[in-house]
Structures are given as C-alpha cells and as structure tokens.
Amino acid sequence: xxxxxxxxxxxxxxxxxxxxxxxxxxxxxxxxxxxxxxxxxxxxxxxxxxxxxxxxxxxxxxxxxxxxxxxxxxxxxxxxxxxxxxxxxxxxxxxxxxxxxxxxxxxxxxxxxxxxxxxxxx
Amino acid sequence: xxxxxxxxxxxxxxxxxxxxxxxxxxxxxxxxxxxxxxxxxxxxxxxxxxxxxxxxxxxxxxxxxxxxxxxxxxxxxxxxxxxxxxxxxxxxxxxxxxxxxxxxxxxxxxxxxxxxxxxxxxxxxxxxxxxxx
Numbered sequence: 001x002x003x004x005x006x007x008x009x010x011x012x013x014x015x016x017x018x019x020x021x022x023x024x025x026x027x028x029x030x031x032x033x034x035x036x037x038x039x040x041x042x043x044x045x046x047x048x049x050x051x052x053x054x055x056x057x058x059x060x061x062x063x064x065x066x067x068x069x070x071x072x073x074x075x076x077x078x079x080x081x082x083x084x085x086x087x088x089x090x091x092x093x094x095x096x097x098x099x100x101x102x103x104x105x106x107x108x109x110x111x112x113x114x115x116x117x118x119x120x121x122x
Numbered sequence: 123x124x125x126x127x128x129x130x131x132x133x134x135x136x137x138x139x140x141x142x143x144x145x146x147x148x149x150x151x152x153x154x155x156x157x158x159x160x161x162x163x164x165x166x167x168x169x170x171x172x173x174x175x176x177x178x179x180x181x182x183x184x185x186x187x188x189x190x191x192x193x194x195x196x197x198x199x200x201x202x203x204x205x206x207x208x209x210x211x212x213x214x215x216x217x218x219x220x221x222x223x224x225x226x227x228x229x230x231x232x233x234x235x236x237x238x239x240x241x242x243x244x245x246x247x248x249x250x251x252x253x254x255x
Contacts, residue, residue, distance in 0.1 A: 002229055009146045010230045014237025016139035027239050095245045102246035104143035108151045113227060114243040116220075120228030121243075 013101070022097040026090035032083050039083040046071075046078045150230070159223040162216035169212040179203050 002010075017023055033039045049071055053063055078084055105113045150156055166172055182196045182203070207213055231243040 002226075002233070006149060006230060007233055009142070009149055010233035011237045013139065013142040013146050014234040014242070016142045017234065017238040017240070017242065020139065023238060023240055091245075094240055098240075098242055098246035099248070101139050101143045102242075104140045105147040108144065108147035109156070112248060113147070113150075114231075114246040114248075116224050117227035117231035117243040118247060120221075120224030120226070121231075 013105075017097070017101060020097050022090065022093035026087065026094045029083070029087035029090045033087050036083050039081050042074075042078045042081055043084065046074055049074060146230070150227070153226065155219070155222050155226050159216075159219040162212070162219040165212045166216045169210060171210050172207065172212060175203055175207045175210070179207070 018027075033043060053067060053071060057063060079088070102112075102114055179200060182200050186193060186196045186200075208217070227243075231241075234242040
C-alpha cells in the first residue's frame, strides 16, 4: 500500500495531465465516439475481433489468411469513421504529452518509469 | 458529452505537470525499494562472474551476426549462458529488487492514470505501443 505522500504526488501529476489540452481533446473525442452509435459499434466489433484472433493465436492456433484480411478490412472501415479518426489523432497528441512529462519523471530516476511500471502490470 | 475541466495553456503545462513529474521522480528515487534496485544493478554490473558470462554471450552473438554458420550450436550455447547468468546470486537479487520496483511503479502509474483519465505509462513508453484503452 502506497503512503499518502505518494498517492497525493501521483494524483497531482495525473490531475495536471488531465487538464492538458491534448488529454482534454482526447477525452472529448473519446466521449463523442462512445456517444455515436455507428462509431461505438464499429469500435466494439473491431475490439471483439482483435481479442478473438489474438486469443486463438496465443493458444497456438494458426489463423487463416481470410480471417486476417477480414480484420484488416474492418480496421480500415473503422478508421474511415471521422469520429474514430479524430479520437485516434487526439491520442497521438496525448502520447506526445505523456512522453514529455515522462522525461521529467525519468530524469531523477535515470531509468524509464513507464517501462518498469508496465513490467509490474504483467 | 462535455467534460467540464479547466484546460491549461502550454506554458502552464510546463510548470504544473513538469514540476509534479519531477517531484514524483524525486520521491521515487529516495524510496528504499528503488535504492535497493540501484544497488542490485550496480552489483550486477560489477560482478566478475556476470562480466565473464556477458562477454561469452556477446562473443556468440557477434559470431551469429557476422558468420551465421553453425547457428544452432551458438543458439544452444546462448541459451545455456542465459540460464547460467540468471543463476548468479547477484542477478537473482537484482531480479527480486526489480520485481518490487516494477510493482511499486505499477501502483503509482495506476493512480496517475486514474486521475488523468488516460493510461499514463502505456502512452509514455519510448518503445512499444501506446493505447488509449
């Protein structure tokens, strides 16, 4: 269990990240996607198909060429949706903001915080 | 849906989030967990057995890169050397310290991400994929 000092410090950083223009734009775009029936449906179908294919691959099953083609077709269909495209573009800027902030966090550590944190999630 | 959160300007971003990140980095640096991790890393880097095995690993890797003849033989040797390396006490101690730090950082990341509304570490990784999910 993290001490209160750590929790507060991490929360302060998260809150500062949340109010950045890139995260605000992304959250709005994400909300717009979720509120739009077509975009949400496409998104859910793509995610379900991705999870199914990856799951089967991880169980050692070889995927058919036609299944991969079907996935790529759906993926390009999803990315043609303007709301999804807007959200994905916003995500690129979120990544840029997170990288800049992470540089500040990494500096005193001399290591990449994100790599260690992601390894801890496994 | 409108999200009612005040938006900062870029100059405010540089002061508030950068400062918060630096402060958190300093806090993490001084934790006993991170200090143990750094000591472990230092011990591994200075361990003569680790240096010997690492030199052998590099030699096989170079051979594989420049003359991939008998690749199977070199790959088998590499597998054995990697097992040997992981069995060195300094490496085992380092791995334990690393695991503790990774769990600590994952907890910290969960708090940052929850407050931010986006996954932080997944988007802050220099390599690999970041996702908004």
